[in-house]
Amino acid sequence: MSSEKKNLLLMVPMLHQGGFERVCIKTARLMQEFYNVHILIFSSKDINFDITGLDVIDIDVPAQKGIVNKVINVLKRVKKTKKVKKDLGIDISYSFGSSANYVNVLSKGKEKVLTGLRCQTDMDNKKNVRLFCNRSDQVLSCSKEIVRELEREYSYNRSTYIYNPLDVSDVQDKGAEEIKDYPFNEPDVKVISCMGRNDYIKGIWHLVKAFYLVEKAHPEARLIVLGAGDWSDYRDMAWSLGIKEKVAFPGVRKNPFPYVAKSDVYVCSSNHEGFPNAVLEAMALKKPLISADCKTGPREILLNEDQYNALIKEIPNGDSITKPIEGEFGILVPDMSEEVNMDPEDISDEERVLADQIIALLDSDEKMKHYSEKAYERALFYTPEKYQASAHEIFKRYE
Incomplete structure (x- = not known):
């Protein structure tokens, strides 16, 4: 392995207030020890987290209503994300949530793509789950139950879980x-x-x-x-x-x-x-x-x-x-x-x-x-140190 740090892209729609958004920020801070970390967001509206010292890239394609507008939005996001990945020489791209997963897998280039199925609502759309499973190098979740469901319902065995970090x-x-x-x-x-x-x-x-x-x-x-x-x-x-x-x-x-x-x-x-x-x-x-x-x-x-x-x-x-x-x-x-x-x-x-x-x-x-x-x-069981070690062990497989 080269001593030069690899480039890690974390992708999340916004940084407003949600749980997986908080985990994204925490992941970025914990992984800075090992990687050049970048966070890609679709909109910077109502950022509610401390992003001091983090490289946050806003591609400025906020959510739209209506099926046609949503499809156009995905295409815009994919195009802009492909460029970001190429310009930064991204080695690993990890997305949080279904809308980010879409863009991550559809913009895949030479980098390794990891998608996050982090909530049961992510599992409700079987078509989406199959897309993410088929196009991801690995699916990560924060729950044993999601891993069990992927194995049980989709015969998918390239999934693992990491419990969320708690400081x-x-x-x-x-x-x-x-x-x-x-x-x-x-x-x-x-x-x-x-x-x-x-x-x-x-x-x-x-x-x-x-x-x-x-x-x-x-x-x-x-x-x-x-x-x-x-x-x-x-x-x-x-x-x-x-x-x-x-x-x-x-x-x-x-x-x-x-x-x-x-x-x-x-x-x-x-x-x-x-x-x-x-x-x-x-x-x-x-x-x-x-x-x-x-x-x-x-x-x-x-x-x-x-x-x-x-x-x-x-x-x-x-x-x-x-x-x-x-x-x-x-x-x-x-x-x-x-x-x-x-x-x-x-x-x-x-x-x-x-x-x-x-x-x-x-x-x-x-x-x-x-x-x-x-x-x-x-x-006290869910320490940031445990999360950091588990996440790094997974990412290292794709360096």
């Missing part, structure tokens, strides 16, 4: 920052937190309905949801349920961690995830964790190895559990519907199960303390 100290330092607009400063409240944009995959309506039931058992309970989007329909639902004053939707915060740090329990109500960074970040802040057993991610975090292996042996096809599991590191509840239902009077059995588990946690100081300690223990 516990950084999350804790950010969590310790002061905030002036925290909505629940009354004494003796118990706050449930969640980080997630207003998107059906986050299932926030399930959490609001479950909270309605929790509040009946624990009037001191409060709910705060941090993330982008128009939350007016959720505020209306909270008003209809009589809990408007106990639910807050502050929107996007550049640093959401102080809000989570001030909470008592963290809940993930998603119906799709890859490997949820928000869950790991809440665990770094020592928050007891309850999560839906959505297609990928949470079960690998909240269960220990023996529990996970027993589960996939019992349910080998990847379906969700049907009863809650008290995992070693957190509580797993059955997955919930992905069909948005804002009817405040229609509360599903799965929402009742979620509420019951939150209530049981709030009922027991001992249980809260136990899962707080286990959450932090689990967070």
Whole structure:
């Protein structure tokens, strides 16, 4: 191997706020030790990450609406990306997310192409998955479950997983920052937190309905949801349920961690995830964790190895559990519907199960303390150093 650094291109549509965007930035910083790292984005609108010291290339082809415009967009992005790859002499190109994967494989030249299938929504379009598998030198994911699904459904064996990196100290330092607009400063409240944009995959309506039931058992309970989007329909639902004053939707915060740090329990109500960074970040802040057993991610975090292996042996096809599991590191509840239902009077059995588990946690100081300690223990497992070593080992195969 030459002592001269190879050229690594990381490709992501934007650097706004998403989980895989955060992983892209972290990957860039960790790989600078070994490679000349470049980040290619399709639009620089609303960059919300610190990109100091990073080479970020904006090809300026932002997203468009309409099928025709989207096709034209892909062609423009491919043409510009081909030029960037050629001009920089890229050796390895690694993309994050389906729209970046498209451009990465269609602009392939002499470089090695790695695509990232990082969420269950990436797996829903079988045509896309086959394209990425056929044209990639390797598919990377952040979950064992995605690797299992690629083998099971596509007989694809050139895939591997790397768990997302978690800088516990950084999350804790950010969590310790002061905030002036925290909505629940009354004494003796118990706050449930969640980080997630207003998107059906986050299932926030399930959490609001479950909270309605929790509040009946624990009037001191409060709910705060941090993330982008128009939350007016959720505020209306909270008003209809009589809990408007106990639910807050502050929107996007550049640093959401102080809000989570001030909470008592963290809940993930998603119906799709890859490997949820928000869950790991809440665990770094020592928050007891309850999560839906959505297609990928949470079960690998909240269960220990023996529990996970027993589960996939019992349910080998990847379906969700049907009863809650008290995992070693957190509580797993059955997955919930992905069909948005804002009817405040229609509360599903799965929402009742979620509420019951939150209530049981709030009922027991001992249980809260136990899962707080286990959450932090689990967070320490996902070190940036482990991620760096794993990613470098994979990239080295293509140098």
